[in-house]
Amino acid sequence: MITSKWLLLFLFFVLFLNYSAFSIDITGSIRSKQTKHPLVGANIRVEGTNLGAIAGLNGSYRIRDLKPGEYTLKVTYVGYEPGSQQITVKGVGLANIDFELEERSVEGDEIFVFADKDISSEEGARASEKMNIGVSNIMTSSVISVSPDITVSTLIQKMPGVSIEEEGSNEGSYAIIRGMDKRYNNTLVNGIKIPSPDPKNRFVPLDIFPSDLIGRLEVFKSVTPDMEADAIGGTVNLIMKNAPNDFLVQANAAVGYNDLFLDRDYLWFNTSVQSSRSPGNITDWNENLGKQEKYDIVNKYFPLQASVFENRTAHPNAIAGFTIGDRFGRDKQFGAILALSYQSITRGQNSASSNIDPERESGLTTLDNVYVRENSIHDTRIGVHNKLDYNINPNHRISLYNAFMHLSQNEAWYLIDSSYFRLSFVRTVDYELFSQQIDQNIYNSTVRGDHYFGKNHVLDWSLSYALATRNQPDRATMRLNRKDVNDLNVHGDIKVDYDYQYVREFTYNSDQDINFLTNLKQLSFISLGTAELRLENKIGALVRYKNRENFYDQYTFRPYLNNSQNEYPGNQEYVYQGDVRNGDIRNTFFRLFNPNGSTGSTNEYTINELVGAAFFQSKGRIGDFEITAGVRAEYTDIAFETAAYRGPQSPANTKGSQDYLNILPGVFIKYMPNRKTNWRLSYNQALARPSFYEFVPAIEINSDGEKFQGNPNIKNTVADNFDLRYEYYPSALDKIFVGVFYKHLTNPIERAYIGGGTFTFENFDEANNYGVELEFTKYISQIGFRINYSYTSSEIESQKRFFFRLTEENLYLVDMDVSGRLRQDIEAGTVKVGDLTNIIRNETRPLQGQTDHLFNFSILYKNQEIGLDAQVDLNYQGERIVFVAPEYKLDWWQRPQINLDFSAEKQFGKYTLYFKSRNLLDTPREFYVKRPLVDLGVDMPFQDNPREETFARRNIFGRNMQIGIKYLFN
Secondary structure (H helix, E strand, C coil): CCCHHHHHHHHHHHHHHCCCCCCCEEEEEEEECCCCCECCCCEEEECCCCCEEECCCCCEEEECCCCCEEEEEEEECCCECCEEEEEEECCCCEEECCEEECECCCCCHHHHCCCCCCCCCHHHHHHHHHHCCCCEEEEEHHHHCCCCCCEHHHHHCCCCCEEEECCCCCCCCEEEECCECHHHEEEEECCEECCCCCCCCCCCCHHHCEHHHEEEEEEECCCCCCCCCCCCCEEEEEEECCCCCCCEEEEEEEEEEEHHHHCCCEEEECHHHCCCCCCCCCCCCCCCCCHHHHHHHHHHHCCHHHHCEEEECCCCEEEEEEEEEEEECCCCCEEEEEEEEEEEEEEEEEEEEEEEEECCCCCCEEEEEEEEEEEEEEEEEEEEEEEEEEEEECCEEEEEEEEEEEEEEEEEEEEEEEEECCCCCCEEEEEEEEEEEEEEEEEEEEEEEEEEECCCEEEEEEEEEEEEEEEEEEEEEEEEEEEEECCCCCCCCEEECCCCCEEEEEEEEEEEEEEEEEEEEEEEEEEECCEEEEEEEEEEEEEEEEEEEEEEEEEEEEECCCCCCCCCCCCCCEECEEECCEEECCCCCEEECCCCCCCCCCCCEEEEEEEEEEEEEEEEEECCEEEEEEEEEEEEEEEEEECCECCCCCECCCEEEEEEEEEEEEEEEEEEEECCEEEEEEEEEEEECCCHHHHCCCEEECCCCCEEECCCCCCCEEEEEEEEEEEECCCCCCEEEEEEEEEEEECCEEEEEEECCEEEEEECCEEEEEEEEEEEEEEECCEEEEEEEEEEEEEEEEEEEEEEECCCCCHHHHHHCCCCHHHHHHHHCCCCCCCEEEEEEEEEECCCCCCCEEEEEEEEEEECCCCEEEEEEEEEECCEEEECCCECCCCEEECCEEEEEEEEEEEECCEEEEEEEECCCCCCEEEEECCCECCCCCCCCCCCCCCCCEEEEEEECCCEEEEEEEEEEC
């Protein structure tokens, strides 16, 4: 709950925001002459001065500090003719000036006019949603700027039907659209696909993008033939800021804190002493060297100081941003913008979790280990965005876009691992100290041309280069041990444990793309008696070459024991010097077991991929109907090379390739009975390519001890997507959307058991996904409401292990074994009635990550007269599977959760003071298994309802708050 301390701070802040000084002001409203609706976001300026204002939610504006004299007020708004009025200001007081602007016909202009779209206004977003061919949702910078969110990953989950796959630190990385896992979605920047720094997958992490660089956030849920086809769930398109029409300078700075660190310290380690690259083959290592000589070599290549941890006070968060832009030339034909963003964020989590296994006798759950962990994380996020455009003449434009996104993450954790033995409950306690630094970078450079040829032809093209890298140098995992511990006494020294290896890992991944795409549009009109058919034909092509390289190296160590033979057991390990979370291992002598590193690593590979695509699309409008139909062909040629080994004797396939062609049709029908109403019905096919991790036939053993082997014969997934949506636009800002969707997936990719404790990835026959989406936006005077709700249901069948004791009563389970192994064992006599055994059986479940209920509710307050904006966001997420277990009915489910955010800002002339807060309710994220815990006759930690379910994990993240100031000059 929110403490009284925070309530007092909140009340003080609200009282402060409502303070305003007396001034000579001009007030009024700006509305549409045709509809009388307020034109929210309309720009009004006093010519010859720097004074002006933006129309609020009810169309009202206020210009402050205008001295007596004669002035010209000029009003501009996208889609409307500019308005102006001359005024004379005398003395002091208030003057009321209202404006009504004439609508300007823009139908079809988006094809031929090279002026930048207004990507910042909400009315512009509604117009785009209305005019787009497929189902889409758009969030603009005017909404983003007052949102409590500082990254795209947290921002996007407030859009309908979108949730985020959140990892261990409450900062989600990947979008889940309409219940479809990250593998089924793609991410574009300015319409161009970019590579991912993820070492195993294709998915672009959204938390690398600062929200203050975004001009517009678009989510397309139905893919038209002229769009990238690998988007079964949908496409996220990040439109970066465009050059402004007039000189603009924006700056902001903020500080904040996570109250999690009011109750505990931050766990710090020294990243400067870590090696940035793997040392490779350590040639000066020799087993005949003395103990001290070996210690010196280990400390030379793997400084032990990197695993020295300290408890410190967490630094406050710091956020800064700067944007400058303008258009130049006599006709403002040249535009330039530069935007910079910097974020230094300290965050963390406190968690408790259980190690859950199947109880082989009953099929219930059992657990032997309980973990309590504290994570400390520091993120440094840097974004640089630059765009230059030049209108050569009214018919030709060229632009250059450059972006660099950087996310550096330092993470340390302290873990207590309590091992419970079933009856005696005498336990040992292990401690794990973990440190890693991850540097992720995305660079993109795109040159684009737009050309108008003749009356009805437009050609656009783009050539881009993008590079994504992820460097994870010198990741260290160390286990400590305190033996002879029971529930009543704690005794025994904390020692560097010989039983667990001390591990240092190095990973480097690079993924580079070269893209070329072009589109040609042609507009024609065909007379059909009294009616006229307007046709927009479009053809295009795409070529993309991808090169991905992944390097991995691992070194393992164990401490020397205190005898001359260095033998074990029967000897003491090194005592850990100091407190567990604030100790020192620099007096421990470690022995290096693999001076050559991990030769033949399972995580080392090279992939080359060539994608070629071509499409034809035709859009025709006659009367109230608009019909778009087309087809897209995508050819994929992918090849891998790896040094991975299946085992010491049997090498895996070191090379492999695959190529395939997909023909993907689409039909989109839009019925427009009046200017405020759309009915949409669409069908399209889309695909999902296997991730690299699933394709390369290496074997990986994850942190849970499970083995995964890629499958070079795996096929891509194809889906049939159906959409029906009703749209009503009561005004330029308001909307009511009601839609249903259905997806049928062919060859969905799921993991499958292949024996020997190893899983692979295979295509299953089919999966289904369907749901309902509702959206409502309404602005009343100074109050606005945004509500969206989605219900999603999905179904897929996957293979799971099921443990049981074979009896006469359950012999029917033999026929459920899809592997057929149990019947063979019974016939061979190796398994008989009364034995413990297991089978592989099919289980029907929802898709991983699919949330059944999503609900977002936002209340906005905008008072232009006093310059006050405030917003409250409530987000509800229903339950979902977050981890698909290899055992039958042992999937991990996330409980429903409610999140509450608040933000507010107060304008003082060109300065704005703002406050943002996230996770005000300090909502925990909790996971559980829908199986009872086997009755051991004692109470197990954190198990509140063991007869009904098994507790899996609880993460607590704390509240994040920041206060800052913005400066705007234009």
